[in-house]
Amino acid sequence: MKHQLATLAIMLAAVAPAGVASATLVDDFSGGVTAVNHPNPGAFGVWYDITTDAFASVAANSGGMQIDDGGFTNGIYAIYEAVVPADGLYTLSADMTIFEDAANSNGIRAYQLGVAVNGSHRLPGTYPSDIQDLATLSIVGNYAGTLDSGDNSSNPTETVVTPVFSASAGDNLLIAFSTDLDTGGFDGNSGTWGSSYVLVDNLTLTAVPETTPALAFCVAGLGMIVAGRMRRPRNRD
Structure with missing residues (x-):
């Protein structure tokens, strides 16, 4: 025996x-944040409104990237060029903190991180113009905290992780944030944000050993x- x-x-x-799962830091926002809201998208590494009827703003914050929004239809996305290091299975994660306005404590009732491998920019020159790649995929991770009972500023920081997905060396990643990614509507789970905002940091691509x-x-x-x-x-x- x-x-x-x-x-x-x-x-x-x-x-x-061999070893543990390897991780690639996609962005920790230490170099600042580049954002272009309603002008037609097209550049890599630039954050755009997820649809032409969303009105978000982003800025560098000491804790990462701060996402502000008026509410209702909301969300942002960026495409990171050739960030997948090798063929394989991966998850994408981000540290996420949600700060709720005491006067609008139900403005953010959920928040999601989504990814589309080799996703495309929304179409320029059309209205409304939405990101369609995320509407047909299930690569969406959810903030797990309670956001519908007036938590205000007491929500803890969580590492939100997407489901496992397949990607190849040199692939681009379309990365998106919204209260409503998995329906493609980008308007669920959101009311008037007021001074509410979301802080995200440490976008990380982690290889999953097969x-x-x-x-x-x-x-x-x-x-x-x-x-x-x-x-x-x-x-x-």
């Missing part, structure tokens, strides 16, 4: 993913050895 387990341990070490067929085979083999050992009758002599 010991010999079998030792052999299997060597096999597992040979095929298991389980290889060989690793799965070794794990199954370990289970069979242990199960067989447990079923073996004891010698009562």
Whole structure:
């Protein structure tokens, strides 16, 4: 039994993913924030209103990027060029803090981070012009705190993480923030913001190690050895 387990341990070490999941910092906003609101989009690394009938503003803040909005239809997006380092599976995360105006404590009732691999800018010269890439995808992470009961400024900072998605080396990432990304309407969960704002920081792309067929085979083999050992009758002599 010991010999079998030792052999299997060597096999597992040979095929298991090396090290921990690697992370790539996409943006920590320490170099400032570039934003162009209603002019037609087209540049990389620039934050735009997510639709022509949204009216957001962003600015650098000591804690990251501050997002202000009048409310109702809302949201911003930017496309980061060639930020995916290698083919594989990834998650995107951001540290998120939500500050609610005491007089408009239900202005922000949810907040989301979304990503579209090789997403496109909204179409120029049309009204309204929305981002369609996010309306058909489920790569959306949600702030998990309670935002519908007048929390005001007591909401904790959370690291919001998207579901796992596939990307290839050199891919662009369209990254978006809004109260309503997963319906494509960009107007749900939002009322009058007043002085409410959202602070985001540390946009991070994290590689998710894949389980290889060989690793799965070794794990199954370990289970069979242990199960067989447990079923073996004891010698009562």
